[in-house]
Amino acid sequence: MDLRHLRYFVAVAEERHFTRAAERLGIKQPPLSLQIKQLEQELGTPLFRRLTRGVELTEPGTLLLDEARQILEQVERTKANVRNRARGETGQIRVGFAGVTYFHPRVPRLIQAYRERYPGVLLSSAEGYMPDLVKTVQTGSVDVAFVRLPLEHNEAIAIHPLVDETMRIVLPSYHPQARKLSVSLATLAQERLILFPRAMSPGLYDSVIAGCQRAGFSPILGEEGLQIGSILSLVAAGFGISIVPRSIEQIRVDGIVYVPIKGDSPRTAISLAVRKDTRSAVIRNFVALARSRTRAPD
Numbered sequence: 001m002d003l004r005h006l007r008y009f010v011a012v013a014e015e016r017h018f019t020r021a022a023e024r025l026g027i028k029q030p031p032l033s034l035q036i037k038q039l040e041q042e043l044g045t046p047l048f049r050r051l052t053r054g055v056e057l058t059e060p061g062t063l064l065l066d067e068a069r070q071i072l073e074q075v076e077r078t079k080a081n082v083r084n085r086a087r088g089e090t091g092q093i094r095v096g097f098a099g100v101t102y103f104h105p106r107v108p109r110l111i112q113a114y115r116e117r118y119p120g121v122l123l124s125s126a127e128g129y130m131p132d133l134v135k136t137v138q139t140g141s142v143d144v145a146f147v148r149l150p151l152e153h154n155e156a157i158a159i160h161p162l163v164d165e166t167m168r169i170v171l172p173s174y175h176p177q178a179r180k181l182s183v184s185l186a187t188l189a190q191e192r193l194i195l196f197p198r199a200m201s202p203g204l205y206d207s208v209i210a211g212c213q214r215a216g217f218s219p220i221l222g223e224e225g226l227q228i229g230s231i232l233s234l235v236a237a238g239f240g241i242s243i244v245p246r247s248i249e250q251i252r253v254d255g256i257v258y259v260p261i262k263g264d265s266p267r268t269a270i271s272l273a274v275r276k277d278t279r280s281a282v283i284r285n286f287v288a289l290a291r292s293r294t295r296a297p298d
């Protein structure tokens with residue numbers, strides 16, 4: 001018994017007539033009759049009673065009709081599922097976030113756009129220090145990751161730039177410079193600078209330090225914060241100042257202000273990291289959508 005036999009049988013059973021069934025199938029009646037006869041011989045029982053104006057199902061034929069419909073429906077579902085998987089329309093993807101990349105508005109917008117375009121794909125998230133997160137991409141436990149450049153060179157990882165943003169100075173609200181429209185970094189050379197530990201986000205850390213050095217000074221490093229919330233709270237409490245990506249401005253904390261940087265501002269770039277050898281259509285679709293939504297620098 002093959003699928004063709006079942007399709008032919010269902011057509012005859014539903015039409016109750018060989019000629020109409022043959023027309024529906026787009027074949028001649030004699031080959032159709034032969035296929036049904038072969039099916040009956042294989043099963044060892046008549047499936048139809050021949051009538052003057054058509055046919056009717058026997059009891060075994062009635063049973064086979066129910067079973068055949070289920071089999072054919074399952075076959076069509078399976079074919080559709082395989083095609084959808086091949087197109088990357090079903091499956092799952094694990095997305096990693098390094099540092100504070102998820103605060104940039106383009107990142108959640110990209111995630112939402114992907115969900116809307118590929119509702120059959122299950123998304124899960126992972127957060128971690130950037131060096132560790134890149135390793136998880138390399139090993140395959142994370143499929144794609146939002147990271148901040150620069151990264152240590154890795155032959156296994158492809159980097160797709162997404163967005164480049166400026167930074168802001170975070171000052172206590174009572175600071176003498178807090179009401180300025182913009183402040184140069186050199187003005188703050190004697191302030192203690194509160195940052196993430198470098199191990200968490202080397203690119204972001206190095207960009208801030210390099211920006212200070214371009215302004216003519218090496219910063220006085222103060223407390224370190226493991227979370228952006230703790231950094232902002234330390235600034236509010238007067239432990240020092242900080243320099244953060246512009247997208248962090250959306251976090252409102254009593255006792256601090258964000259001030260634009262006058263002159264040469266440090267910048268930080270967010271990119272998407274993915275294994276170069278990935279063959280997953282789900283991952284390729286995510287990367288393609290991300291690249292299509294890339295815009296000019298902020």
